[in-house]
Amino acid sequence: MKAKTKGRDLSKDWSYVNGWYLVIPLIFLVIFFVAPLCYMAYISFFEFNGVGKPLGDFTLSHYKEFFTKSTFWLILVRTVALGAASTILCVVLGYPISYKISRMRGRWRSVLMALVVLPLWVSMTIRMFGWMSILSTNGLLAKTLQSLFPGRDIKLLGSYTGIMLGLIHCGLPYFIMIMVGPIDNVDISYEEASYVFGAGFMRTFFKVMLPLTYKGALSGAILVFSLNTAAFLVPMMLGSGKIIVMTNTIYQQATYLYNWSFASALAVIFMVFALLITSLSRKTGRKTGSRSDLA
């Protein structure tokens, strides 16, 4: 067969992979993913007259509306603030757990790992339903708080506390799982050396562990941040319509108000913003990361 031909690159000859292996899935992706996104961006520049009707005139009014009305600005700020706050808490709460798991071996390691990922394998709707049962006025947490502070009216559903709990609950497993690897790569002898030379717990953590695992922590934090700013079911189910963030505004504009152009404009702005923040933090991470590599 072909392989017998003299002087030809063998690896090319016997390969069963040809251009179609890339082209067929690529065409699929372009038609069913890239094209919808482009169409969405396209709609945002035109007047929308209703489903199935041709688009109206070219306009920038949807973008203008977003940038001139403080309501929408506030929504974006709230989204980012909730994402950032929950990310910080995920990092602070998750790091010690990752540390604990990565310093374990054998059976317990598997058990703890399974417990961490269990929530991720349960449907998001179910997890949020669980939180609704806990947070609702006759739920356990609200009742306990009510008995502790009898004077106050405790409402956890539809409050920032409720949303934060939901966001942390969603992000924490990802962060823990991502950090297990990087911490595991730091040999325990580094820590022992630090202790032997008289450094305390705090000093060992800040001078040895943190610089060595900084990169991993940053990529975990970026992931949690992008997941939590884009969270949809958390504000939908725990916000009880009171806490408005970008995602549920887009949903409301698209499905209740049928204001597709404005919804598209919001989505475009949101996506640009999200990509900007992620790429910015990636860049700073690379710089600092290389410095710690040199040290």
Next chain:
Amino acid sequence: MKRFKILGNIFSVLIFVFLLAPLVVVICTSFGESRFVTFPPQGFTLKWYAEAFGNVDFMKSILLSLRISIVSVILACVMGVMVSMYFWKKPGRVSEVFETVFLSPIVVPTVISALAFLQYFSLYSALSGFWKLVLAYITIEMPYVIRSVTASLSSLDASFEEASLVMGASPFKTMYRVTLPCIKGGIAAGAIFAFVVAFDEAVIVMFIRNARTVTYPLRLYSYIMESFTPLISALASIFIIISAILIIVLEKKIGLEKMY
């Protein structure tokens, strides 16, 4: 040192309680006797489970979700494996660029792609709701398959293929008899991930839903919003148990650490 260790242990226990609390609460409330979800539950009854299994709407939704997930996972796996093999055989700058393109569906927030699907699919009214969901899900499942298959291909020794070819097998026979069996673990892991993603997907379906495509997560969502009864807890508990079993099997067979 000792003090830190004790504090650390207490902290860990608290975090695990936090992580598992919603799941435990759902399971506990499913045995409650009252008509509304209350925690701690009052009394003990199995009537909600009997009702759950007898609920026709829910059974229909579960079947629909299964159908959508299975069809989309099969197609996503076929295309995902094709792309991964291409990247494996032809590494270089071009492949790297295309790899980011193929992984982009998990980078774009689901709400945004859901809106895009809603608007784009409204142009194709001939497409049934079932196929709209299948097509949308394939695009968001492919990255998971590609990631996991690429990982297992990168650890595959190319000399296996060479041996097969030297022994006279045709390239395609080599692919079916050598390469694919070698990476079947990676394909299986990718397929399981993709299946879970499709089966639990609630955002896209909320945007492009119609009366005929009420999938399981959507049915659950509308029940939760309309009524807050232990029936939902019972239905959810069944799936929590299934997930737990799935995780135990995966940890034993593949190892969870490799999947993240």
